[in-house]
Amino acid sequence: MSLYTSSAVPAEQAVATRGARAYAWVVFALMFCLLLSDYMSRQALNALFPILKIQWQLSDTQLGSISGVVPLAVGVLTLPFSLIADRWGRAKSIALMAALWSLATLGCAIANSYHEMFLARIFVGVGEAAYGSVGLAMLMSLFPANLRSTIAGGFTSAAAFGSVLGVSVSGIIASHFGWRWSMALMAIFGFALVIIYFFVVTEKRVACARPDAVSATPVHERLKLTPRALAAALFPSRSVFCAYLGSALQIFIQGTLFVWLPSYLNRYWGMPVSKAAVVAAGLVLVSGLGQFLCGVVTDRISGDSSLKRWNMAIAYCLVLGILLAIAFRLPPGNLQLALLAPAVLFLASSFGTCSAIIAGATPPAIHGSAFATLTLFNNILGLAAGPFFTGVIADAVGLQGALRWLPLAAILPFAVYLIGRRYHIAEARRAERSSRATV
Template structure:
């Protein structure tokens, strides 16, 4: 019987073995590295914008499009691919995903025009589409419930670290060996991990680890839901919809800054490409640390109160908007950087607050699909839309002018969080 269809939940202390625990952590480390590769392949191109702009004579709109098309593909495909992976098998699906995004990244390295690069980037997005949700679901199935927050937080933090490594290494490698080697290096890293994954991860080994830890929701439970019940479970209330939308609206700002900071530093701070990439990578790292710490702070303050989580989301978003508004009104210099650092600390605060709100309001049996839905919202309305629309505005008023308008984007998530809080209070009174 598949480990995903078993409803047997033996006691952790009685069934867990030392070997199963070690293997579970080995799988975690490998999945963490694959998510690093995912985001390195996705973000490495951002450091190359100044080079490609000159070499291929690209507008900022086109530069934004070859970056934004990856999260767009991820957003469109994450939910259907997650459902397919549950049916076909998570182990095989993850191997295929990683191989595809690595091949596509190699395609970026050999692209000779904007059109070829755009097509290659589409396939990078196709490969990466469901890895986050499927990978997390796999990890949840082999670790005990008491470690779920630790596993989820640790696994998803690889996105920030991967972004940092991708941008910084890409800029340095491009300076010394050319931009094609930057993308080639990311592809090689992915291929190596796929080979290791092939020899380390198997359904039988995961089944033994699952039996030892006996956590996770059986997949069969999710797949037996009717389409109507499935949709109702994903969107049980207006407040949950506000959590999806509010998170995506805030991620719009994050996606914009991650993509355009290297170019901003290069154009207006007169930094060389390599230095701009390193400074931008440092700010992304601050964002990743903020993602983790904001989640910890929210849990400590909110505990079991969803209302307090809404309050935290509102507070984080308000601080983010104010800090960004002040920072981008200052001339380039150390003072501006001193304000940008605390601002980006709150960029990804929505992950901890909105994910917890959604998990608390949706049935545990479909949490994987709920997080895939959150990924869809975040990628289409956030990570894909932010860089593209900022590029369009930058072509009209300049990149500096576009980033000075960016703090206005914080008004939307702030408004949505306020509405979500009001809906939550009304729903609690009716319940």
């Protein structure tokens, strides 16, 4: 079996037609809203944990599993589903994905037991599995190269906003109309977007709206990659493996807090479900802001130096662990919240540091596969594992006790970043000696 990829960047039309550009922005708006729906459907259930725990007599392990199974499915299926979508057609694939996760969310609304809910949540993950990678790939094809960073940043920011809306709106609706309506309205929102998308976005229209080459002939360089060669390109060194692993271990903490904060605020702060959901959503929004700010600060300080990026990753992780350790040792109250707010600024700092390290060490022709691999690591070892194992510990020592031990989890990515930095220095020295020897 061989995998083909291309390192060519097609020459793009200097000025797109006004109609094509307008259509591209319409597609962007729809894709942004679909990513909102994606994360609203994924995160809405977290606000309902206190209700389901009592109504269905669920353990924290069970609650963690119905949350963690979604990113687990996403992590496992992202790569194969992305390859299928590239061959079958991205526009059609996206419509099918959104319809599936909306239908599965409706299934969550009518579930009558833990097992039915667990099955429905699996299909939520199946539907969402490749949307981020396929959606971004389609948007990149609609805009000229000088807008790609803007499009990528704008599109992915919908994940943070969707998480906030999903948790906060779900808690409010559940308090007034019952938890089933929370999930049902998420499904209705998704179905409405699918209908609009189906009539607006087609393969033919997307192809016509792409910027065309007018004065240059693209030169294609096809690379034949066997599975072994692809694996070697994705993992070219030990330091790159450390970047994948360190990011996932740090996301373990993020996934845990996003899932369990509403329950923690409800149980130990005495907040009603609706208020706990709103406060937790605010912290998620702070985390999204921190993701952007950490990326900006890292670029300003590091420049072209990968070593400085390793230093920033280590520093962010250290600050995160210290702030969380102090916050969860304090009694519930405003002081604890005052420390949690700056702590969550660093939850997603690994996206800016590790993504840049991986991009600098892997061939540009396979960056899509490299970031899909990072997504796999983050989802399976981070977003899926964090909520589940925290639920298991919470059943043994209580949720407050489990979260008090959570800052120790920061030791693992901190250690991996230190090891990765050491490998990076050694690899840079070997590369320098090799270049001197060939002169």
